[in-house]
Amino acid sequence: MARPIKHGQKWRIRWIDEKGERRSAVYDTRPLAMRAQRAREHEVDEVKQGLRAPAPPDMKFTDLEDYWIKHRVPQKRSGQNDISIIKKHLHPAFRNRRLRDLGVHAVDALVATLATKHRKTVANVLTLLISMLNAAVELGWLLKAPRIRKPKVKTADADFRYLRTKEQLALFLGAARSEGDHIHALYATAIHTGLRAGELAALRWDDVDFSRRIITVSKSFDGPTKSGVVRHVPLVDALLPTLAAWKLRGPGVRLFTSERGTMLGKSARPFQEVLHRVLKGAGIAEVERNGKMVRAITFHGLRHTFASHWVMAGGDIFKLQRILGHQSVAMTMRYAHLAPDAFAGDLARFGPAQGTGPGVVIELPRRTG
Template sequence: MIDRWATLHAHTLSDGEARRRLLDTMAKELGDPVAIKMTGNEYAEYRTQAIKGGANPKTLNNRLGYLRSVFNVLHQLGEIDYANPLARVRPLRLQEKELAYLTDSQIETLFATIHRYCRTPHVAMVAAICLATGARWGEAQALTPDRVRNQLVTFVNTKGKRVRSIPIALELEQQIHRHFMQHGQFSNCLNSFDKALGESRLPVPAGQSSHVLRHTFASHFVMNGGNILTLQKILGHTTLAMTMRYAHLAPDHLQDVVRFGPASDHQRFLSIITP
């Protein structure tokens, strides 16, 4: 099954080879069952054992999605004619993680640390682009001079496979081009950023790393009154649900608590004098 999926579909994915290796590992861990005889309970038992072994619940949800996709793709292509045995297996419910973002003073601390500890000049510039556009680190790092013009940066190597152009200030555009002329195109400098972030001692949760720049852009955008639908386009989210994680930061969202809450006329209640 996995071999056939890889032949027909893996080449359409940016992580096709890595996905194939993961699916092979899962097949071994499941005891390499015959696909047509596999049951949802069989997978659920495998997942239970993985949790007991300390596996990350989010990782297990991802694995469930990957294996489901194998059955779905092959069914759509007419390779199999039976129902997906994992269709009724529910993903684990996860506690939503707070998306950390930096304050203005913390941003200053971060860049001061970058300039102090990073030998490559690319780190500060890539970080500045992420902070100014909400780009992922890989998207910003892959920029070339021809994709920075007319006060726009154009990202083509996006997670969603969609090209998107984001406006930037003229001054930043000029700084980027000066950087390219002086230092050449960006090198892979994520590790240097991670080290600087660690040195800064800023309260960034594990696993968010460079994504804190993207979260910081999005959070400040919403807190300053930016439109959530506009933010979805800027970040390149395929669904609004992803962007709605920032909605609670909107100033009008907070004001609605005061305006529409059941005890908006609290003074009237507090002024009641009991005998």
């Protein structure tokens, strides 16, 4: 067996792999180098005897990054999110490390850098890392992906922001009208259909059937809808006059466009700064969230507003699932507690009230001193 040799302040090992090619590696201490030498030579013997699969090529994480961005990102609707996560979190953590060296310790070190991030952010980063490492296995660049535990994140969080009362709705739409009929029509459509911003931007008059009172939703900003499924949304009474009047004034192909007549982009003013002005004009105050004061809603909050008022008005939760385009009813169930009779059938589930008569609640004086 060959022995490690001194290499500066470290120790180098050399061996010949199963293909007959010379290989080398450097370690911090002689004992580590000795163990690695024995392990490498033992692996080569097992491969030659057919007891072990050949070692994968020495690919680095940067090679995997390049492959993912070139081949996988273009296939994904969330491709830009992948690029952002890679640049912000994965590349700084792994850089030029070999894929075979990305074990539990390396992943734990990554998670430690995300300690101050929201659990969902951590889950998103680890989900992408798992997918990328599984791709490396498929490519033969890695024998086995390390086991990675993601933090549990609720499928649907009931702590969402929406316009809670009919009075708020009226104030909001009244303030929207002061920004122009196009803003009023856009916001009214968002509130009464639950469409996402991208779906509203891609909506065409051909998608609106006034006779059947149906809106067909098939596209978003950059392609299909989030779920990739075409769905049909009812054109409700509250929205019908607004859309009918807007059609008379909007002869273009799309319902809502920029001032130049182009398709609204993700950062278009109606989705951000105009919304902020409308909230302020409606007198809808900021709310506290995670210790900070934030605006009462984002544009996506109009989608939550539609769903919440649908349920509060007694609408069917399974119809709502189809209208919103949720693949799982678990996402839609976040609104279920808003149903007016949500617990009406449960009040007597343990039998009638016990005792001889109705109870009386009295306020006891507080003890002082």
